[in-house]
Amino acid sequence: MATLNLIQALNKGLHEEMERNGDVVLLGEDVGRRGGVFGTTEGLQAKFGRERVMDTPLSECGIVGTAIGMALYGLRPIAEIQFLDFIYPAFDQIVSELAKMRYRSGGQYTCPVVVRAPSGGGIAGGHYHSQSSEAYFAHTPGLQVVIPSTPHDAKGLLASAVRGEDPVIFLEPKILYRAVKGEVPDGDYTVPIGPSRIVREGKDVTVFSWGAMVRVCETAADEAAKEGIDCHIVDLRTLVPVDVAGIEEGAKRTGRVVVVQEAPRTCGYGAEVSALVSERAIEYLESPVVRVAGFDTPFPYTLEHVYMPDAHRVLRAIRKAAGF
Amino acid sequence: MATLNLIQALNKGLHEEMERNGDVVLLGEDVGRRGGVFGTTEGLQAKFGRERVMDTPLSECGIVGTAIGMALYGLRPIAEIQFLDFIYPAFDQIVSELAKMRYRSGGQYTCPVVVRAPSGGGIAGGHYHSQSSEAYFAHTPGLQVVIPSTPHDAKGLLASAVRGEDPVIFLEPKILYRAVKGEVPDGDYTVPIGPSRIVREGKDVTVFSWGAMVRVCETAADEAAKEGIDCHIVDLRTLVPVDVAGIEEGAKRTGRVVVVQEAPRTCGYGAEVSALVSERAIEYLESPVVRVAGFDTPFPYTLEHVYMPDAHRVLRAIRKAAGF
Amino acid sequence: MARPRTNGATRTAKREASSVQRGPDGATLLRMYEAMLLTRLIDERGIKLQRQGRIRFFVPCMGQEAAQVAYAMALQDDDWIYPSYRDTGTILARGVPLTEYLAQLWGNGLDLSKGRQMPNHFAFADRRLVSISSPIGTQISQAVGTAMAMKRKGAKTVCAVSFGDGATSSNDFHAGMNFAGVYQAPCLFVCQNNHWAISLPVSEQTAQSDLASKADAYGFEGVKVDGNDAAAVYQATLAAAHRAREGGGPTLLEMVTYRIGAHSSSDDATKYRDAEEVEDWKSKDPIPRLCAVLEERGAWDAKRDAALRERLTKAVADAVDAVEKAPQIGVASMFDDVYGRVPPFLEEQRESLLDEVKERGGIGTGHGEFPL
């Protein structure tokens, strides 16, 4: 077991997947000689060459479009989008093509592309280096949406994504890149796409979250514990396919639910979780499902720390759910 | 009062807005000499000339990008996207630019562009002429999202959109284009962006819906009435800014809520409505909030009628809510 | 990364052709003729089927048969093609059986795409014909990716992608052409300039009237071809494919042709274009033109032509009959192929639908009862 941060775990995972299968190729802006703007792809071009690790022109449309064509031919492309905020020039390729290729061809073609993108705020990046737009992808049938919150899960989910048969939007909470460290097994392992992870067990309030917010929830739960509130925390990890059973079970366990997302509130994935809880466990609920979310404004620059949910804000929600 | 169908009402509205204000211009594919593929822009180029009604090259990116530039300069562009399914090449311009221009410039620039697009299924159009992707836009702070279900509302909301100061995604349920007829006042009027509309009052089950599904809900309610279930139907009309008070009031009135959307279920706008109800009216609920939605598959061709919620499916949900 | 650069001049098909020793031989010309004729017959039949309400949508390709059939025939079986929705000729030239072609018009149980898409949005993986979607241009960058993959795998194949004049305005045209130039991908960009994008004439699509010259912006060659001359299309494609196979990189082929019919069965072209223009192009119909070439060579005559027409007409009629009778697609299949395996949350949706259908006693429409 090595203790790695999120970048190191991802970097190791990329190295291993490329070694494992010669059809795995990586493409994106500045992924080669620069090793990525965050260093996630460091060393890959030196090791696997420019044919397998491609610095592309500045076109997300081209990155995802060509990745699809490569996948159809049998390669296993990993497409990097430098920041999730820059994925929109490729949105048509993602929602109209990548997501629907298998379905529309009646299963004649498959499209196993992994689209990696750093997501979320916390690095003083303003509107365009901070957004959490997982809901767009979660609302697109045909895509799988994955967002790890620990180095262990990051490497394991990456392996599942690269080896799987279907497209994956693989979101990397960039604020955690260097901030989170954890044990990563030395040998090969995968974390399946689908199941959620119980971060801690508790009996008073259930907190659902994903990505960078999981850590925030843990801090909030520590505070809540001091006030005698015992939180049950679930890290969804995979937003699509959603772990319906895990959500239902988690909600029923305490009857009090808080959902925490970084994205703007309206129509975020938190609404889906709330709706699922309401559909499947309303008889068990002792309080309204409380959402904590980014505000419905563009992501601001100087007020970033006010905009993003922090432990204090989550704690308020936990208290509200507990005390209803 | 004239009795018009949806296309006629929109066409009349476009004529009047262009007459009213010389800065209103219209651009899109085939909107000029062809009068639009549905005829919505019929007669406009003949009347207002090619400088104000522009047939554009095949680039939604260019249509919305140039519309933004026109709006910044002081024009009032109405950009037509031929089918909502083809809006994605312009998605970056919409979410990164149109939605954020006012905010990011600290209010120095405003961007009053109306983006019109026919949405939804029912015309045997398969994957790419049938989608309902309102949730993407509803999840994007800075946009207003409007979707009328009657000729009266279509013309009135269009007037508000064109005269307003902020961008509007104006969705036109294409299955209603010729199918729905209604009275439209002869004189000038507007329907404000924001408030929902109570379609019919009832005391047993509240049904929230928008766009083409409103009609489906009405039929279902007629059937439900035969079974002794009295439905309260609310047409949201505006998804952003959402009529929170209207939703809260509607939910509390009956304590049983059904939300009907055409879009795929996961992370659709129905989830937002469900979450809002759960946050604001859970103490009043006598049953789970039931969602009726498209399935989480791409929109199919031959099975379109199975995919789309119909009155029978809505009735099942109403029964479920009523009988819980 | 040293790259051979062109001097930016657009070569004409004639010059191109002269660099390849001889034109297509008689047998090839005849094969092309047959496929073009079949395409035309299907086109005529397709329009009728739509008018009769037997299929719900149809895209004619009348007038573009040479531009489609001849480029497809100039390619190898192991080359890939990304066709567009108007490419009936392309897929027939590629050997797609009539029944398979027709089944996608009905989207019934025989349709390889399982009724998922509108007519003309076909996919035939075993013929290396990639799945078509409606959004214009998206296949262009994908084709470049496939060509890049071929290069990486060391295959001596090429990837061709077909699109219209309107598609040159799309995001993916720009991205795809640029990537192809940068990575020297063995990709053929086959632009069927049929002069119209629904109601927009090509003169308003772009201020550069020489579409082939657009290749220069991406550092490779563009070739303008008389798209109604099957032999010229064949030769130009052969030459470009040859160059690509040898590592010479991509080529843009502009096939100058004309859309004789309406944009689709939903369109009325008289609303926006002059009958005169259409008549003029009708006189340049590629089918009689190729027929004349064959006759000149002494390889063809009116009798043989009539016999061929009769045989093909019957084949189409038989296939239509067979396909139309095929069973509908089952309701439960709607949830397949969203993912490789149906995940639990979708399985749940399937179950709920099947329950509903059972309760309702079926779920029919004017278009027939759909089985489970």
Place this chain on the structure above:
Amino acid sequence: MARPRTNGATRTAKREASSVQRGPDGATLLRMYEAMLLTRLIDERGIKLQRQGRIRFFVPCMGQEAAQVAYAMALQDDDWIYPSYRDTGTILARGVPLTEYLAQLWGNGLDLSKGRQMPNHFAFADRRLVSISSPIGTQISQAVGTAMAMKRKGAKTVCAVSFGDGATSSNDFHAGMNFAGVYQAPCLFVCQNNHWAISLPVSEQTAQSDLASKADAYGFEGVKVDGNDAAAVYQATLAAAHRAREGGGPTLLEMVTYRIGAHSSSDDATKYRDAEEVEDWKSKDPIPRLCAVLEERGAWDAKRDAALRERLTKAVADAVDAVEKAPQIGVASMFDDVYGRVPPFLEEQRESLLDEVKERGGIGTGHGEFPL
């Protein structure tokens, strides 16, 4: 729609310049020199401020001062400019006051954009400098829209848009250039080819090394300009703007220059490029070059130069002091300007935040306490 077509040849700045009688006069050259020097001083100061943690991000433009200042000065006050994030020189040449420029680096109460955006993502509406975003290229199609609007309104103005070599790969470059050609929009496309897009050299950005020639794909002219020669940039811009004003349509101006510094304060350029190349370009620094021209003309000398530097350095220092002391932006302002009026659902979010802040007794960070 008849349109004047070019023959596709790329003109060089020299030929362009010769067609305009005389170069910029001494006063203009001096104004340019002063703005370029100010730009350089701010650049140096900005990098330091970032290193000192006083601002959190900075984008240097060192080496590109001529390409920025001279095109901006060749335009009229009522022309519009869509700058890019690297365009410090452009906005200073346009007369944006130092304090306004600096305030956006802090995003504090003096910032006209109310602290909403990262440093270098400025907007100065009263100077007709449009708001900048990060996504590369998006301003290009917008600028064309503004130019189309100018034409419709009968204004004798032009709209200029600035972007890098990397942006030529973007969707909006293609869409914008195409629309500009079709609608003959009075738009100047100012491409600052600084040879790098973060770590990607322009030679891998596109296989067409002559960026100016890309205009030909859209049916209008491209002009390659020595971007480190302020006079050449000025003249080429003047000529293109003149043509646009007279209805002659758009021009692509490729300003060949070099990014001397790193991509941004977050970048380390030594990771991907040779020191030699940088040194070579340093020797072509546009500032000493223009200084030499001025001296040759007898309009300048070392003494005056020193005095100017001193005056500008002090001005920058004073402005930094003034701006840094300004109050933070208020928390409640976060909900303004999402829409013209704050709608009820957002007002509710604002109230809940203000409640929370009250309860918490403020909401501070390492970057200071934020007032309500």
